[in-house]
Amino acid sequence: MTSQSPQGDSPTSSLPDRGAETAAFNGKRKKKVAEIYQALNSDPTDVAALRRMAISEGGLLTDEIRREVWPKLLNVSTSDPPPISRKSLRESKDYQQVLLDVRRSLRRFPPGMPEEQREGLQEELIDIILFILESNPQLHYYQGYHDIVVTFLLVVGERLATSLVEKLSTHHLRDFMDRTMDNTKHILNYLMPIIDRVNPELHDFMQSAEVGTIFALSWLITWFGHVLSDFRHVVRLYDFFLACHPLMPIYFAAVIVLYREQEVLDCDCDMASVHHLLSQIPQDLPYETLISRAGDLFVQFPPSELAREAAAQQQAERTAASTFKDFELASAQQRPDMVLRQRFRGLLQTEERTKDVLTKPRTNRFVKLAVMGLTVALGAAALAMVKSALEWAPKFQLQLFP
Amino acid sequence: MASEMESSLETSFMSSGALSGSSVFLPPARSRIFKIIVIGDSNVGKTCLTYRFCAGRFPDRTEATIGVDFRERAVEIDGERIKIQLWDTAGQERFRKSMVQHYYRNVHAVVFVYDMTNMASFHSLPLWIEECKQHLLASDIPRILVGNKCDLRSAIQVPTDLAQKFADTHSMPLFETSAKNPNDNDHVEAIFMTLAHKLKSHKPLMLTQPPGDGVTLQPEPKPEVTCWC
Numbered sequence: 018m019t020s021q022s023p024q025g026d027s028p029t030s031s032l033p034d035r036g037a038e039t040a041a042f043n044g045k046r047k048k049k050v051a052e053i054y055q056a057l058n059s060d061p062t063d064v065a066a067l068r069r070m071a072i073s074e075g076g077l078l079t080d081e082i083r084r085e086v087w088p089k090l091l092n093v094s095t096s097d098p099p100p101i102s103r104k105s106l107r108e109s110k111d112y113q114q115v116l117l118d119v120r121r122s123l124r125r126f127p128p129g130m131p132e133e134q135r136e137g138l139q140e141e142l143i144d145i146i147l148f149i150l151e152s153n154p155q156l157h158y159y160q161g162y163h164d165i166v167v168t169f170l171l172v173v174g175e176r177l178a179t180s181l182v183e184k185l186s187t188h189h190l191r192d193f194m195d196r197t198m199d200n201t202k203h204i205l206n207y208l209m210p211i212i213d214r215v216n217p218e219l220h221d222f223m224q225s226a227e228v229g230t231i232f233a234l235s236w237l238i239t240w241f242g243h244v245l246s247d248f249r250h251v252v253r254l255y256d257f258f259l260a261c262h263p264l265m266p267i268y269f270a271a272v273i274v275l276y277r278e279q280e281v282l283d284c285d286c287d288m289a290s291v292h293h294l295l296s297q298i299p300q301d302l303p304y305e306t307l308i309s310r311a312g313d314l315f316v317q318f319p320p321s322e323l324a325r326e327a328a329a330q331q332q333a334e335r336t337a338a339s340t341f342k343d344f345e346l347a348s349a350q351q352r353p354d355m356v357l358r359q360r361f362r363g364l365l366q367t368e369e370r371t372k373d374v375l376t377k378p379r380t381n382r383f384v385k386l387a388v389m390g391l392t393v394a395l396g397a398a399a400l401a402m403v404k405s406a407l408e409w410a411p412k413f414q415l416q417l418f419p
Numbered sequence: 420m421a422s423e424m425e426s427s428l429e430t431s432f433m434s435s436g437a438l439s440g441s442s443v444f445l446p447p448a449r450s451r452i453f454k455i456i457v458i459g460d461s462n463v464g465k466t467c468l469t470y471r472f473c474a475g476r477f478p479d480r481t482e483a484t485i486g487v488d489f490r491e492r493a494v495e496i497d498g499e500r501i502k503i504q505l506w507d508t509a510g511q512e513r514f515r516k517s518m519v520q521h522y523y524r525n526v527h528a529v530v531f532v533y534d535m536t537n538m539a540s541f542h543s544l545p546l547w548i549e550e551c552k553q554h555l556l557a558s559d560i561p562r563i564l565v566g567n568k569c570d571l572r573s574a575i576q577v578p579t580d581l582a583q584k585f586a587d588t589h590s591m592p593l594f595e596t597s598a599k600n601p602n603d604n605d606h607v608e609a610i611f612m613t614l615a616h617k618l619k620s621h622k623p624l625m626l627t628q629p630p631g632d633g634v635t636l637q638p639e640p641k642p643e644v645t646c647w648c
Contacts, residue, residue: 114511117462118483160461160483160511198517229521235485243485289454289504293489 049075053082062089068260072312074305076256083252084173090259091184095177106147111158115146118163125167127248141175142167149183156186156194164239165190168251189263193238201238204267205230206327207320211271214318219278226284228291233270236298240266244298257308264320269311273298276307450493450500453618455611456522458547459532460540461510464567467598468532469505471607477599484509487522494612496619503615515550523554527618528561533582535566535595536574541582548589561617562591565610570597 049070056066067086070077077083088095106112119142126135146166150158165185169178192200208230213220235243240258245251258265274281274295284290457465466481466488473490488507493500506522508515529551533540544564551562564586566577579595586593592613596606 114461121462121480121482123480124482157513159513160509161485163483196513198513202517227524231486231518231521234518238485243482289452289489289491292487293491296489 046075046078049073050078050082053077053086057085057089064089064092071256071260072308074309076253080172080252083256084177087169087173087181087255087259088177091181091188093177093180093184095180106144106151109147109151111150112143112147114158114160115143115163118160119143119146122163122167124246125164125242126171138167138170142170145170145175145179145182148179149186152183153187156191157196159193159198159238161235161239161243162186162190162194164242168240168242168248168255171248172252185259189258190238192263201234203327204237204264205233206329207264207267207323208233208271208274210323210326211268211314211318212274214323215271215275215314216278219275219281222282222286223274223291226286226291227288228295229288232292232296233267233274235296236270236273237266241269241298246300250300250302250304253304254308257311261312262315262320265311265315268315269307272307272311272314273302276302276310450502451619452502452504453528453615454504454506454526455528455530455614456506456508456526457530457532458508458515458519458551459510460534460537460543463510463532463534463537463540464598465507465510465532468530468565468567468596468607469507471598472503472611473505483511486514486518494615496612496615499619501615501619503611505611520554523551526555526560527621528563528614529555530563530565530614531591532565532567533577535568535577535582536571538576541566541577541585544585561614561621562589563610563614564589564591564593566593566595568597568599569595570600 053067053070056063056070067089071086071090077086119139122139122142123135126138130138142163146158146163150156166178166182169182172178173181186194192204195201209220209223212223240251241254242251245254254269257269277295277299280294281291284294457469459465461483466484467478469488469490470476470478470481473492484507486509490505490507491502492505493502495501506526508519508522531544531547531551533544535541548562552558564582566579566582569575582595583593594606594610596610598607
């Protein structure tokens, strides 16, 4: 199998197509493609710009671009593929479970794909998962992990998917791959506080229904890959999540619930009804609007501000949020861009949402970011995204979120 | 008193309108809800069984269940409209350890499922039963044991007499069935309906009844156990 996507290079853009606006969108799209390649080709690669592109409207537009940009977002080199030795893999302890889940994952593959090709990809999927688990004994397989891996496999092919998912597994997905799901549960605990900040009435209703947060579990641990049937929407969201803080999927989950406020409130106030309603995710969500809304909420109510509530029932644990800082630091240090690197270092030393940062800010933006407790890279991207999203789609936003 | 007793089962009457602020002049026809949790190892067919009962057919393709799925069907028993809610759970151990407990709350019955073609899934049952005991407040909640995939005759690993012995030990009726076999259409239905009848006649005193008072569901008569495929 080469690293060719089974979709070929067909664009998986989710830009709306609305007659008169089409031309304008095409113009923007062209411009965006040019900007992405400019960022890719600059020396050193302008990763901050790529993050912005991945977040802003339309995301990375095509799978061809994703193959180039996703590795940059994860700081994975495309030139040193890990050797996959398939020999011993199929004796591992997780083999049976992985096999069961991958065999049942037919829905994740494009509908028209020939059976033979699909079966080949399923074999590759099994190999990638087992290889990563074997190389990282601290990681534990969970049902739903295969939904994430298949997305990477379909976009970037086996070789690169292995590198990308391995990096992702030790960072963004790390908490889901603990021996227990305690940390996963902890992350789910962020959901209700976010909803509470935006819409206390909805929050209270859901609390009275005792609906819990398990309806969002598959959303979180598969990055929505398990519940969205249109692959274009899935990859669009992956663009967004790859460019963002590991907790962004829970903000996105909150945004979906908030978007469905009226439906929820119209529902019987009991666990079954609300769980049932929310776990059936609508397939026609206004993704771009929701993405910008999620970014907004992240800036307004950063994880640090919600942490206390989220941790109320749990002792503080090491979550992806903390490992992401290491990740950012590591990736910043590996990059040759000295200016950015020094800036990172300076801020990382003084960050932890302390007043120190407030007293010696470099710019207003950084004051704001430090106060918000964001990691620097994400913060810049998130702010840029919010700004560009407002430029691009102000009317949708006003309509939906007055 | 009668209505008080009934309220130990959830009623849709209680919940509708009260908090949503809509003005309801006439309460909707009150229907009792039986909440049943379906548990067992991965790939034993929990999703197919629940789907079969609620949608009336075998699903084209199912995927791993992540967390807990919910299915519901309204039935009529002795002239009473009853909603049967099935909570279909993830089979992988890590999910049940920290995620599934929430759904044990207020369940009225438990369905344990194993795969007749997979001995390991049968051997996991004591773990499931133990875990269920820890989560359930009442000890006399009806429980049944379902061996699935009985249509795969040549691949059967769990003999009926072994399963029956196990079921007897735990005071559960045993059903061997197939969610898939089209000739077996009524059997899955019959299993859940049997359970629903049991629940309907079961005195709703689960929390006040002293344990071990003989209310435990008696094993079904042996003839029920034969495979109906």
